[in-house]
Amino acid sequence: MTTLPNKPLAIGFVLLHRFTLFPFAAFVDCLRLAADEGDRSRQLRCHWHFMTSGGQAALSSCGATISPCEAFRDPGEFDYIVVIGGVQEEQDATDSAALAYLRQAAKVNVPLIGVCTGVFALIQAGLMTGRRCCISWYHHRDMHHRFPGAEPVADRLFIDDGDRITCAGGAAAADLAGYLVEKHLGKAWAMKSLNIMLLDEARKGAHPQPQPVVFGKVDDRLVRRAIAVLEQHLGEIISMDELAGRVGTSRRNLERRFSDVLGVGPQKFARDLRLRYGAWLLHYTGKSITEIGERCGFADTAHFSRHFRTAFNMTPSEMRKRAGSPGNDQVDPFFLHIDGRLAV
Known part of the structure; x- marks a missing residue:
């Protein structure tokens, strides 16, 4: 008989308009594989919910949509709320409802996780003052110009600052999810998820980001x-x-x-x-x-x-x-x- 933890790990995902699909998928699939024996996908050890400001389907940056999504639930239901950001365009409207929800979650002391440009939403919500913000090297300049008061960090995969966790995105989202699974459910479940995802083990938050290719195409x-x-x-x-x-x-x-x-x-x-x-x-x-x-x-x-x-x-x-x-x-x-x- 399967032994379950006293309290399943509960994660709420806030999917912003044109969110990046890969870090979202890496994060949630790590949870899915840790939630159950084998690959049966029952939400036993982990629970998760996908949320948008109006409960509408969430459009990713590649054009795929996630549906069904729910309107924002009581933040107190979750151990963490993960906000996944995406393409940043000046003409894009700010999701004021999402920012208000993140502030509400912060008030009831729910830890917030900014993945990829999801950290931009945490900054816009006024929730990162005086804190380091882990960001991909690719978005470092964007953060520096849009939020000159922020402290961007682009030489590591993620930063756990207690009630705020920021992650560079990409494959690092799987490392962060594995880190949280190990913290709450145990190393065996984190390793089970990552191994099925064909990853050897979770890299530490301080692991350096891969640097950009520093030379162009060479035919020889x-x-x-x-x-x-x-x-x-x-x-x-x-x-x-x-x-x-x-x-x-x-x-x-x-x-x-x-x-x-x-x-x-x-x-x-x-x-x-x-x-x-x-x-x-x-x-x-x-x-x-x-x-x-x-x-x-x-x-x-x-x-x-x-x-x-x-x-x-x-x-x-x-x-x-x-x-x-x-x-x-x-x-x-x-x-x-x-x-x-x-x-x-």
């Missing part, structure tokens, strides 16, 4: 494979002999192919990637310049700063200062040039 398969290895080891210095061995060629052939395809050798290209990664960290994290230099594989801050200035014609501190000023897209790391070459 060997060079492309070498770049992939370098992108996966941005915090390390890989010798050219090791890199050549990893991709199954000689050092001499690797150097020749890089020179033919990219106009630079693999060693300089690798250093440029690490410098671009440093520029990204300056823009999207609050890490110190010393930490960033170390994370990018440079021996010391002076070494990092010297190469950084040569590459970008400004020091790391100058870039950070300019990046924090409005209207400075020319120093966005996605548009930076290194030695006169567009680095994306």
Whole structure:
């Protein structure tokens, strides 16, 4: 006979207009698989409800709809209320009913979870003052410009601040759901869900977000494979002999192919990637310049700063200062040039 917890984990989902489907599906499917034995989907250990401001079907950003949805229920019924945000357009009307509901939930001390741009709704509702807001690196600039008083964090998957939890979205929603299942139901049920979802285990909230691809399309398969290895080891210095061995060629052939395809050798290209990664960290994290230099594989801050200035014609501190000023897209790391070459 199935042993059930004394109190099932109860989750209310607030689905905003054009919400992102993937993080929603990852989150709720983790709950579904933890709720019952096997894959029978009975809401035994977990309960969940999908809600919109008027009880209407919820339209996702990809055009799929979730139905049926309910009008907002008493927030006191839930252990958590998860708000899933989505596409952000200036002309989109603010869902004032949803914001009022989130304030009502906060007043009765129900923990609120902002997933993807769902954290924007928490900010608009006035519920994130003085708190860090975990956001995808992709939406970091949007948050910075729309809510200059917010404290965006884009170097981790989620932040558990007790009564406020914020999550970068995407696959990190499964990690967060697994974290909550383990907290309330036990590790075995979290692992059961994640394993069925073909995930090894839940990553911790502090696990770094995957960084954006830092170089564009390359047709040469060997060079492309070498770049992939370098992108996966941005915090390390890989010798050219090791890199050549990893991709199954000689050092001499690797150097020749890089020179033919990219106009630079693999060693300089690798250093440029690490410098671009440093520029990204300056823009999207609050890490110190010393930490960033170390994370990018440079021996010391002076070494990092010297190469950084040569590459970008400004020091790391100058870039950070300019990046924090409005209207400075020319120093966005996605548009930076290194030695006169567009680095994306």
